[in-house]
Amino acid sequence: MAKLKEKLQKKIENWRPRTTRLLKDYGTVKVDEVTIQQVIGGMRGVKSLTTDISYLDPYEGIRFRGYTIPECLEKLPKVPGGEMPYVEGHIYLLLTGEIPSQEDVQEVLEEFKGRRKVPSYVFDVLRALPEDSHPMAMFSAAVLAMQKESVYVKKYNEGISKMDFWDPTYEDAVNLLVRLPEIAAYIYRMKYRNNEIIAPDPSLDLGGNFAHMMGIGEPYDDVARLYFLLHSDHESGNVSAHTGHLIASALSDMYYAISGLINGLAGPLHGLANQEVLRWIQGVMDKMGGKTPSEEEMKKFVWDTLNSGQVIPGFGHAVLRKTDPRYKAQRDFCLKYLPDDPIFQYVDMLYKVVPPILKEHGKAKNPWPNVDAQSGVIQWYYGVKEYDFYTVLFGVGRAIGVAANIVWDRALGYPIERPKSLTTDMLEEIAGIKK
Ligand code: NMX
Ligand code: MLT
Numbered sequence: 001m002a003k004l005k006e007k008l009q010k011k012i013e014n015w016r017p018r019t020t021r022l023l024k025d026y027g028t029v030k031v032d033e034v035t036i037q038q039v040i041g042g043m044r045g046v047k048s049l050t051t052d053i054s055y056l057d058p059y060e061g062i063r064f065r066g067y068t069i070p071e072c073l074e075k076l077p078k079v080p081g082g083e084m085p086y087v088e089g090h091i092y093l094l095l096t097g098e099i100p101s102q103e104d105v106q107e108v109l110e111e112f113k114g115r116r117k118v119p120s121y122v123f124d125v126l127r128a129l130p131e132d133s134h135p136m137a138m139f140s141a142a143v144l145a146m147q148k149e150s151v152y153v154k155k156y157n158e159g160i161s162k163m164d165f166w167d168p169t170y171e172d173a174v175n176l177l178v179r180l181p182e183i184a185a186y187i188y189r190m191k192y193r194n195n196e197i198i199a200p201d202p203s204l205d206l207g208g209n210f211a212h213m214m215g216i217g218e219p220y221d222d223v224a225r226l227y228f229l230l231h232s233d234h235e236s237g238n239v240s241a242h243t244g245h246l247i248a249s250a251l252s253d254m255y256y257a258i259s260g261l262i263n264g265l266a267g268p269l270h271g272l273a274n275q276e277v278l279r280w281i282q283g284v285m286d287k288m289g290g291k292t293p294s295e296e297e298m299k300k301f302v303w304d305t306l307n308s309g310q311v312i313p314g315f316g317h318a319v320l321r322k323t324d325p326r327y328k329a330q331r332d333f334c335l336k337y338l339p340d341d342p343i344f345q346y347v348d349m350l351y352k353v354v355p356p357i358l359k360e361h362g363k364a365k366n367p368w369p370n371v372d373a374q375s376g377v378i379q380w381y382y383g384v385k386e387y388d389f390y391t392v393l394f395g396v397g398r399a400i401g402v403a404a405n406i407v408w409d410r411a412l413g414y415p416i417e418r419p420k421s422l423t424t425d426m427l428e429e430i431a432g433i434k435k
Contacts, residue, residue, distance in 0.1 A: 002111045003104070005170060007096050012166060012411040015052075019412045036427055044318060048419070049242070053094050053404050054233040061325035062234055064090070065097045069325045072229065077102045079205055082218075084225035087206040087400070088112060090232060091177065094404040095170075112178045113202055122146060123186060135187050135392045136266035140259045142183045147255035149175065156251070165251075166411035172254035173403035180396045181206055181224075185213035192386045210396075219337065220382045224393075226333060227378075230326045230371065231394045233401025237319075239264040240271065240395075244402035248409055249417040261402050262395045268313070271372070271394040276313035278376035278387040280305070281346050292345065298353050306361055314373025315354050316364040326371035330378060343377045 001009075032047040054064050064072055076085030076099060088108045092100040100108070125145040126138055147153075152168035160168070182200050189197050198213045207225035214220065236245055244261035248254070265271035284293065284301050293301065305312055317324065331351075334344045351369055358367035376390050384390075428434040 003107050004092060004095065004111065005167075007098070008170065008407070009167075011096055012408075016412065036431060039422065039427065042318075043237075049236040049245070050414075051236040051405055051408070052097070053401055053408065054235050056235040056319050058319055058321040061320060061322070064233060065093050067093070067099075069230065069329050073226075073329070075099045076229075077105045079208065079221070079225065082208075082222045082225070084207070084222040085229065087225055087228045090229045091400055091404070094232065094401060095407065109205060112174060112206070115175050116178045116182065116200065116202070118179045118182050118186075119146065119149065122183060126183075126187060126190060131191075134266070135191065135389045136262060136272070136395070138187050138191075139184065139392045139395055140262040140266075142187070143176065143180075143255055143262065144259040146176065146179070147253065147259075150253040150255055151175070152253045162413060166407055169254060169410045170407050173407050176254055176258060177400055177403055178206065180399055181210035182213060184392050184396050185210055187392060188214060188384070188386075188389055192389070214384070216382050216384070223333070223378055223382060226329065227375065227393055228397040228400065230329060231397030233398070233404070235319075236405065238270070239267065240398050241402050241405065245405060245409060246417050248406040249414065251416075254403060254406060257406055258399050258402065261398060265391060265395050265398060269311075271391040271398070273313045273370070273372035274375045274390040274394060275387040277347075277373055278343075278380060278390070280313055281343060281350075281376075282387075284346070292342065293349070295349065295353060298346075298349050299357060302350075302354055302357050306357070312354055312358065314350075315358060315367065315369050317366045317368075317370050320368070320370065321366050323368040324370045327369045327374045330371070330374040333378060334374070334381075338378070338381045341377065341381050343380055347374060347377050 034046055038044060038046050052065070054062055055066075056062050060068070062069065067075065072090065072093070073085065076089045076093065078085055086105050086109070089100050089105045092098070092104060092108055122142050122145050126142055129138055129141060149172075150168075151171040152165065155168040156165075186197060189195070193215065196215075198215050200209050201212050202209075204212055204221075205225075207228060208221040210224045210228075211217075211221035214224075234241065236242060240261040243264040244257045247260045248257040268276050284298070287301070288297070302312060331348075334341070334347075338344050350373065354369070355367040358364045375394075376387055379385075379390055379393070380387075422430075425434065
């Protein structure tokens with residue numbers, strides 16, 4: 001058994017009694033109460049999911065396995081010659097809760113490399129789709145096409161014990177995660193680079209290989225590593241993570257679950273906001289005819305968008321009440337590598353201009369920028385100007401956290417998810433409006 005899986009098995013065996021005890025001895029202890037506003041309003045804030053992979057504090061932002069983003073960037077083993085950690089090390093952290101050593105990461109790299117080959121029929125599926133399909137539809141279809149590879153389904157059909165479900169689920173998780181960068185790069189090169197596909201380089205790590213297959217030189221390898229790490233997880237209630245968890249709760253396999261999460265991520269209120277930010281900025285640039293807007297002009301563009309009933313993409317959040325630390329990490333990168341980039345100047349001006357306007361507008365509970373406000377500008381700077389593609393990058397990252405969650409869902413035996421719904425009549429009765 002590979003060392004990572006062995007470590008995971010020990011962690012699972014040690015963790016199980018905690019969940020069993022909570023259920024058995026404290027199962028009826030109240031965690032939360034639910035209001036009508038929450039029932040109608042998208043369950044905002046209802047504490048009704050559990051995960052140990054990450055936790056989102058409204059003021060501090062995300063912690064992966066207890067580590068903040070700066071801590072992860074500092075502590076996780078780095079790729080020689082680069083500044084960013086191995087994505088493989090981050091996968092290790094999310095799965096086991098431990099920061100790996102360089103040696104641990106090298107073992108994981110070796111284990112993962114042998115699993116990277118994408119079946120050729122996946123490329124046939126991508127080629128069979130209409131040329132103008134959105135990259136997210138392509139990405140989701142490619143993942144779904146691989147469902148027949150599921151080790152978990154094979155073992156399930158052979159009749160393995162529920163206690164062992166996590167093991168083939170882990171196999172599916174790793175097999176799928178290590179193939180996603182090649183699928184993503186293939187979609188990009190097929191759609192936007194005259195079909196000139198670049199073969200993977202097996203000697204490279206996951207992030208380095210992605211940059212290589214995209215055909216973009218350094219430091220885009222570090223951009224890829226940073227990007228996949230930052231987008232990997234955001235606790236369990238966001239649309240993509242929740243979708244993945246929900247699908248897997250029916251014991252559907254990893255391929256169904258990850259394909260499904262990609263579909264949820266493709267919404268403009270969620271991951272697609274990163275493409276919307278660039279689309280919005282390009283719209284402003286077109287209207288300005290190449291001239292940089294003054295702050296007053298920028299304020300007018302923001303108000304025009306709000307007054308036409310649209311949201312300002314990249315701002316606001318359902319949980320966060322401060323600037324997203326993922327925004328900050330990417331901003332630090334921009335300040336170091338592209339401080340004079342004109343689009344970065346726009347993004348920075350928006351950081352100044354938008355929050356006071358959203359406060360004055362009086363609707364958004366969080367006026368501060370989220371991860372999506374800052375991510376497109378980096379891609380654009382390194383030549384990935386086809387912003388339709390940006391959410392695919394988010395998806396490669398998000399799959400890592402959701403896959404880790406699903407392995408643990410199976411390890412801890414979480415049941416099928418099935419909340420209860422009520423009718424409007426019933427809510428009116430509860431409210432005392434109607435007998
Ligand atoms: N621009 C304008 N209005 C906003 C914004 C914004 N950026 N954010 C929230 N509002 C409005 C929201 O539409 C709602 O209006 P109404 O009462 O008319 O329905 C009101 O403010 C209250 O919403 P909140 O409770 O603050 O936010 P909610 O939790 O419902 O939604 C988002 C969170 C993230 C969906 C919302 O802030 C938004 O639409 N932001 C813009 C899109 C975006 O950046 N999404 C990416 C989120 C991060 N991600 O990657 O997933
Ligand atoms: C995410 O990364 O999933 C987004 O910030 C949305 C969320 O957490 O609700």
